[in-house]
Amino acid sequence: MRLNDKVALVTGAGSGIGRAICELFAAEGARVVCADISGAQVDVAAAIGKAAYPVHADVTQSRDVAAMVAAAQERYGRLDILVNNAGITGAIDAPLHEQDEDAFDLVVNVNLRSVFLGMKHAIPAMLRTGGGAIVNTASASGLVGWKGLSCYSASKAAVIQLTKSAALDYAKDRIRINAICPGTTWTGMVPWSEGLREPPEGTAVLPNIPMERWGLDREIASAAVYLVSDEASYVTGIAMPVDGGYVAA
Ligand SMILES: NC(=O)c1ccc[n+]([C@@H]2O[C@H](COP(=O)([O-])OP(=O)(O)OC[C@H]3O[C@@H](n4cnc5c(N)ncnc54)[C@H](O)[C@@H]3O)[C@@H](O)[C@H]2O)c1
Numbered sequence: 439m440r441l442n443d444k445v446a447l448v449t450g451a452g453s454g455i456g457r458a459i460c461e462l463f464a465a466e467g468a469r470v471v472c473a474d475i476s477g478a479q480v481d482v483a484a485a486i487g488k489a490a491y492p493v494h495a496d497v498t499q500s501r502d503v504a505a506m507v508a509a510a511q512e513r514y515g516r517l518d519i520l521v522n523n524a525g526i527t528g529a530i531d532a533p534l535h536e537q538d539e540d541a542f543d544l545v546v547n548v549n550l551r552s553v554f555l556g557m558k559h560a561i562p563a564m565l566r567t568g569g570g571a572i573v574n575t576a577s578a579s580g581l582v583g584w585k586g587l588s589c590y591s592a593s594k595a596a597v598i599q600l601t602k603s604a605a606l607d608y609a610k611d612r613i614r615i616n617a618i619c620p621g622t623t624w625t626g627m628v629p630w631s632e633g634l635r636e637p638p639e640g641t642a643v644l645p646n647i648p649m650e651r652w653g654l655d656r657e658i659a660s661a662a663v664y665l666v667s668d669e670a671s672y673v674t675g676i677a678m679p680v681d682g683g684y685v686a687a
Pocket of ligand 1: 523
């Protein structure tokens with residue numbers, strides 16, 4: 439049990455990577471507040487059982503983010519772990535001049551502003567209890583350019599810099615802050631995944647993935663467990679690719 443007695447808050451908990459993180463954190467002994475805008479966090483928390491508590495939150499709204507942090511403290515008395523994971527792609531396969539201004543604002547708000555707000559509201563709680571661990575879900579596309587996905591990629595690159603700089607701010611306060619950079623992962627973000635947790639046999643793989651397969655939600659969750667656990671006690675400010683070798687190629 440690598441997260442025994444830890445209290446965690448996970449956003450985007452209703453689907454995909456966030457759901458898998460909630461499940462694995464609970465299996466490792468944590469109590470988990472599952473936050474999402476969709477309503478699906480209720481089913482995710484119910485399936486996990488007593489160790490999970492669902493909260494409705496729009497991570498672009500400071501009031502909602504403050505409330506989800508408060509909910510973790512009220513329910514479980516403290517907050518040790520935050521995973522800023524909620525995200526959207528916005529327009530896919532659209533060259534930059536076809537990207538809509540409102541869509542740009544939405545992608546930046548959901549993917550980047552949310553991470554700022556999450557850390558801003560959670561860090562005071564962690565400082566009060568002597569430390570904590572934060573993981574921000576960035577993307578392999580924050581490390582390398584991605585054709586047709588410029589706004590999303592830019593928001594994720596900014597998440598990586600927010601992570602690194604914040605890690606320096608709190609390195610001496612026992613708050614570790616790291617990012618995970620998933621590659622192509624089979625989740626609700628894949629429009630044709632239709633609720634399946636794994637791709638059916640024979641599903642096409644995107645080109646240039648050295649492992650020639652999709653990543654699975656639980657493979658990203660495993661990296662999150664490592665980064666928030668004491669096993670990573672000397673790790674802060676990194677952006678860890680979990681991508682089947684994509685950014686190494
Ligand atoms: N799936 C991939 O290939 C991939 C690759 C790289 C990075 N990521 C990142 O992983 C993270 C999780 O995505 P996923 O793949 O599990 O997708 P997903 O669509 O399965 O899950 C995303 C979740 O975020 C929630 N969400 C969206 N907007 C929100 C808001 N304003 N407030 C609260 N919750 C909100 C959704 O309701 C959903 O439950 C995202 O940040 C995404 O950018 C995914």
